[in-house]
Structures are given as C-alpha cells and as structure tokens.
Amino acid sequence: MPKGIQKSVPRLAIVGSLAVLAFNFPILSLYRGHVMSIPVLYIGLFGAWLVVILLARWAAEPSIRHAPYGQQRQDRTKL
C-alpha cells in the first residue's frame, strides 16, 4: 500500500467510528424538534454528514490546499 494513504487509514477509521455513532440510535433519536421551522432531523443528519466529510478530507488529504497546481498535474501524468 502506498505510504500516503496508509498514514491516513487509522485517522479515517476513527472518523468512520464517529460516523457510525452519529448516524444511528441513540444519537439519531436526539434530532427532534425544529429550528426556524426546519426539522432538526434534517439539519442534524446533513450537518453531521458534512462534519464527517470535512474530517475525512482533513484526515486523507491534509495538504490539498497547499499543493501547487503544477505539482498535482505532475502526479496525474505520472500514473
């Protein structure tokens, strides 16, 4: 396995475990009521989902914003 992703695997698994908790009972049962007439269930599920995605991005591609464009191109053509 390549080094790059290998390093993120444990961090991703932690995020995954958080996701299992956030998307199932009993946390799921807490998303009740409304905020400005929008159901908390809608906000909670999509909000938690977005948080999980951001965490995953941070875990898997921490340097994505700093990678210069030219370097990314190079990575692609190398394949």
Next chain:
Amino acid sequence: MIDSWLVGLLTFAYLGALFAIARFGDRRADTGRSVMSATVYALGIAVYCTSWTFYGSVGRATTGGFSFLTIYLGPTIMFLFAVVILKMIRISKTLRLTSIADFISARYGKSQLLAGLVTIIAVIGIIPYIALQLKAISYSLKILFPDDPEALIPDALEALAFMPDSTAIIAIILAAFTIVFGTRHLDVTERHEGMVLAVAFESLFKLIAFMAVGIYVVWFLNDGLGDIFARAEAIPKISTLLQPDSVNYSNWFSMTVLSGLAILMLPRQFQITVVENVDPNHMRRAVWLFPLYLLLINLFVMPIALAGMLHYQGQPFVADTLVLTLPLAQGNSAMALLAFLGGLSAATGMVIVETIALATMVSNDLVVPFLLRRDSEFSRRKDVSGLIMLIRRLTIVFLLLLGYLYFRGAGEAYALVSIGLISFLAVAQFAPSLLGGMYWKDGNRQGALAGLVLGFAVWLYTALLPSFARSGWMDSGFITDGPFGISLLAAHGLLGLTSLDPIAHTLFWSMFVNVGAYFAVSIMTRQDPGEVATANQFVNINTSSALTSRVWRGTASADALIELLKRFLGPKQAQSRLQRYAKSRGLGKVSNLEADADFVVFSESQLAGAIGSASAHVMVSSVVQEEELGLDEVLNILDEASQVRAHSKELERKSNELEAATRELRQANEKLMEVDRLKDDFMSTVTHELRTPLTSIRAFSEMLHDDPEMTAEDRTKFLGIIVGEAERLTRLINQILDFAKLESGRVDWEVERIDLSPLLTTTAESVGQLFRDKGTVFELELPEDQQPVWVDVDRDRLKQVVINLLSNAVKFVPSVAGLIRLSLSHDQGYARVAVKDNGPGIPEAYQGIIFERFRQGGNTMTDKPQGTGLGLPISREIVEHFGGRLWVESLSQDEVVQGHPGETGSTFIFSLPLAAADAQAIQ
C-alpha cells in the same frame, strides 16, 4: 407540451456526447496522457447513484421519511474504513483479478465452481436491476409524452414491424457503447479510461440536474426550505415523517449495514473502485469526495418529496416521478428536460458499468470454462483471443437483452420497483466469503460454498419469491402465512420474526445462515494444499507478494506455456508481454525463458487477466505437470517463508547493531591515536625541555673542569649559572610530576573551607621579593565590604595557582614602571581572582595555546623560553578541579596600535564557586 423532436435530439446528443467523451479519454490514455485523476475516480464511484436514486429516493421519502438516507450513509461509513477497499485493490492488482467472482474464487483455491456460483447469484440479482434502469428511461418518456410514449420514433418508422420501442433503441446504443469502450482490451485488468471518464461525466451531469430541479422546486415553486417544511408541519401525516420517532432504529441500522456492504459487493462498484483504480492514492480523494457527492444529491430529496405531497394534496400521484412531474405541472419544459436527461444519465451510467462487470464474470466464469470443457473445437484452435473477445461482446448484448426482456415482462410489477434493495441483498451474500477470506486464513472453499448457497437460498425465498408473488405471478400466501400454512416458515417472518421490515428480515436471516455456515463449515473441514497458499497470500497481501512461486512445484515446458499465452492473448499481445517479462528477469530473449515456477506463475497471472483466475489455473495446469504438494509441505513452505522473513529481520537488526558498534570502535580508535600522538609530543617536548638546562650545566661544568686556571670571579659566575639551571631542572621535573599526577587523577586533594582574602595576602607576601627584585609596583585589591569570601579548595594547590600567575606576570612586566594588580571580587555565586599586568599583552592567536602543555606565547624556536610551559596548564587543571574556570583577557601591542583604547597588558582571571551559604553561616 414538449416537442418530441427536441427530446429526441437532446437524448441522442447526450448519448453522442458520451461516445465523444469516452473516445477522448481513450485517445488520451493511448498517448500516455491519462485522464484518470483522483476526482474522475471519485466521480466514477458515484455510478452507485442510479435512476433508482434519481427518481426513487423522492418516492421513498414520501413514505419512509428520512430512511432513504441510509442507502447513502452506509457507503459513506464504508469509505471511511478505507483499509478494506485498499486491501481489495492491493490483492486484485497483485493477482490481476478482474471481477468479484474472480476475487472470491481466487481466494478459495481458484475454484471454478465458486466463480460460477458467484456469477449466477450476481446475474440473478442484478439483471432485474438493469431492467429497472431501462424501465426508468421508458417511464420518464411516458411522463413526457403521456399520449404517445413512442414519440421519439417518427410515425413513419413506427409502422415498421421490426421497429423496437425507444427504450430498446437506447439499450442498443448502450450495448454499442459498452462494446466499444468496455471491451477494448482482452485483458480486463487493462483499464477502460474512456468509459470511466464518460461515467464520471454522467455522475456530474445527474448531480447538476438533480440539484437544479431541487433548487427550482424549493426556491422558485416555493419560498425556500423554511416555507416547505413549515407547510408540511401543518399536515400531521407528513409532519410525523420529519421526526426521529418515525424511524425504526433496527431497520435503519440494517439498511446502513446493507448499503455499506453493497458499495463493496456490487459488481459495478467493484469494477470502478477496484479494477479501474489506477493509483490507490486516489482513494484519498474518494474517501471524502464520494460522500460529499452523496450528500449533495440527497440534499433536496426531502424538500422535493414534501413539495410534491403538498402540491398534490389529496389527489393521487406517483411519488417516484415527482422530479419530472413537478416541473412539468408548472409548464417548465426546460427543467423537465434537464430532469429527464439527468435520469437518463443515472440509468445509462449504471447499465454501462454493470454490464461490463457482469459480462466479464459471465464470459470468464461461465462461458469460457464451459467451452474449455465441452467444445473440442474451441480447445483445438490456435488463437482463441479473438473468440474470447467475441464471447465477451456477445455476453454484453445478451445481458442487455435479458434486462430488456425482464423489463418488458415485468412491466409495472412490484418485482421491478422493489428490486434496488433486493439486488443489494443478493450481492451482500458475497460479503462473508469475501471479507472473511481477506482477514481469516482458515476460511475455506467448502465454507464459502455453504455460506453462499444457504444465504442465496434464504434470499430467494424471503426476498425474490415474495416480490414475484406481490407482482401476482404466484400465490402470495407463503409470505405472511407460510407455505402450507406453516407460519414459522412465512417468508417475511421466519421462525416468527415479524418485527423487522422485509429487507431487514432477509438481511438478518441470510447473513445469519451465510456467516454461520461459512465459519462452521470452515472450521469443520480442511483446506486443500493449493488453497492454503492463496489464503495466506490474501490475508498477508502486504508481506507475501512473492510467495506463490514458492508453493509451486512440477515440470513444464516453456514452449507449451508460450503457446498457451499466444493462444489466449493473441500472438502479438503475448509476444510483447513475454518480451517485457524476459527483460525483467534479465534474459534478453523470450527463447531464453525457462519453465521455472516463476514463469508458470507469470503465465497464469497473464491468463487470469483475460479469462479469469479459475480458468487460467485450469489452462496452465493442462500444459504443466504440477506435482501435488501435500498439505504439510505447503504449510512447511509457508512456515519457512515466514521464518525466513523473521530471520532476515533479525539479520537486519544485527547488522545495524554491528554497524553501530563499528562506528563506536572507530571513534574510540581515533581518540586513542590522538592521545598517543599527544603522548609522543609530550615526551619529545619534555626531553627537549630537560636537555636545555642539562646542556648548559654540562657545558659550564666542562669549562670548570677543563680550565683549572679560571679566575675565581668566573668560577663563581659559572657555578651560579649551574646552580640556577639545576634549580630550573628541579622545578621542571617537579612540575612534570605534578602535571602527570593531575592528569592521571592521582592527586590527594585536601579540600578545606578557606577565606580567599587572607590567602591572597599571604601568597602575595611570599612572592614579594620577586616584585622588589624587578622594581615592580604591586597592588592588592580586596572586596570593600571586608566580608570573608569562602571557597572549598585545597589551600596549597590554590596558592600554587596564585604564585604561578604572579610569577608569570612578573616575567612579562616592563622593567621600568612595571605594575601588577591582584584583585578579588565575588558575584553570582563565584569568587573572582584577577592578576593584571601592564606587560606587552598576548596576541589573540596565542591566547588559546598558552594553556596547552609546553606552549608559550611567542616563537619558542627563537626566543629564550621563560619558564617551563607547564605552569598555566597545571593552574587550569587545579582551578577546573574545584569547579572554576581560568582564562585570560589581553590587549596586545598590535591591537593597541590598531586603535584599541587603553593600555596593553594581560589579565589572568580565575573564578571559583563560593561555598554554600548555609555552610557559611555555620563557619
């Protein structure tokens, strides 16, 4: 009303665009400029979202509330546990595996039976799913043209007897696309970059289309999310859907598990995620981009569903097509067209990839093995590569035809609508043997077979048959009441388990028997030797990639193997690969290749890419005489291999240690040599220093001896010189002895607590004669506060230091107006004694070396040495012994000339730590 020609034009323009994009991707790949970036890869994985997502999610949301989200939360979670997918990719790349059937069969001793079984389950489970996509296309056309669903086909052509309906035309185009871009290479492990690029484009398109419809419905047809939710809240039947109380948590959990398994096990997902993966590092993007895609495509599902329910309040409506009907009801044909094309893209993407994946499985694991066994003409042919390609292409057509026929046959039946999850359940049956095989070495073929067969049987009985029954194709009594009225066998309530919904029910029971049988049978039966090796390789893929050739033994002929490769890969393809292989092994020509184990394994893996690992194994076995290894032997080899690994690790560790030891030894040796050199220097200097006074003593003694008539005056003078030189000699020897003692640490220090002020005073008095002889002015400065300055030192030694410094100073002060100042001060825990003279000073270059043995300031070769050259080194040793420091600050004549202010002269300073304060008080 939308013009049919416009819809037709857009439909075919869209499909044309797919061809163009795929062609572009393949062109780029052929010229070595691959388009496969991490983003394209992640978008390709979004082929997961089919028309069942595009249309069906809204439908599910109208009845099940937020439970439709579980279909997307499962994959999100599964992608976060990327380690599983990465291992699948790694194994497939190493063994050149091309499908999920290949994967499972390769793990369990390349069993053709297992490969065939997996293929059959996949086909039965997936064909209805393909049919569902076709139905979605047909149905969306029916929504656009309620009066004439075949409006795309000009009336003149429609009259022709052989004219198929528009769905069939689209299916034919898809078959053509799949054949052109999905079977470019015989070797499936060669990637289909054009196809993946087209699928990625489709993913992007369906996302944009769906979000556009969502934004249109939420902000143009309604007043935003708040408005829709607020109005929905007013209707009790709808408002309950929006609260967690409507969620059945066990169903929710089961669906999450099911979809999480499906994202790994669906043939199309395996194709894109594993087979088409060019770089495992692309997973870094996919782990968050694919979940983000899922989030975005689901963001507006609930709002659209609510808007639909509010719009058609009280009237009957089809929830599954709200994405289309809502814009149509407002007369917004542009939006409806976009939605239609989005649905089309969702359907076609799925059909293309799923067909390729299934066709690989069917041709490699069902047709080719069948032909190899039965058809003697097939096995006699010289070059079957073209034939295999043809078989795969025909399989594609056959599979699409099957899907189409199922769609025509099932029509509006329930069997079609519910097939999405039923397909998921079917492929989930692969999970125990696939995941178990990746992580559990002892799982074996019998266990996998038992698990698959039993799980599949439960699926047939509790999922597929009930869906047939609901379609009215058979009596539905067995679903709730059980066959022959045996309620314990009811298809939706096995053993009375009725609290779960049908999908969760099937998942539970099928997994129960599947996992149970897999483990139980694996434990009770033994692996055969061939299986042990592959099992080991799967589980330890990261460490044992080169192991397979070790567990092969037998005799083979290189020619036969080469012949075999040419037959199945085509002569040209085979030749180029053999050449590459020969080069990699350091053999110039293909003819130099020997039929050793490595070559046999190479041949088999090359064949595996084309005809699957099970068939490849059979074919290779047919031309080589493999010696069947006993189980013990295989275990020994594996054991040996792991021992070798352990040994090599041990060796590596030892060699590292040795290297470190060698480095240390070398350093020690260098130090020793340096010390030895210093000792030699020391010896030669000492002898030189001893010889100088000896020489003068001898010279003057000889003169006295030889010349008896010498005047008494001269005699006295010479004797004075002799005495002086003898004294110098004694002093020198004393100092050398002193120094040697200090160096070797054999000095008996008599440490006591003393006050520095009286010590300095008495010492200065004892050398007072020296000052008077030279006419030097001596000043003593003691601290003004008259407080004692306590230090812990050896009194005599310290006196020696002070005398040394004073007598040194006397030597260098000018004979006229010489001035020496001895001062004592203390601060910051240190006592400070300074001896300042107004001599010529010491140039900076010499300030370091005067503290070295036998070194003196100035040129010792020309100037007459003044002293032994040991005084300062000894003094420094003594001061440092008591934790102090001795150094010099000097301003030489040169420096004064160069413009530095002040007078010339040197100041030798030493500091000593003050005795502890509390001890001071006691004294």
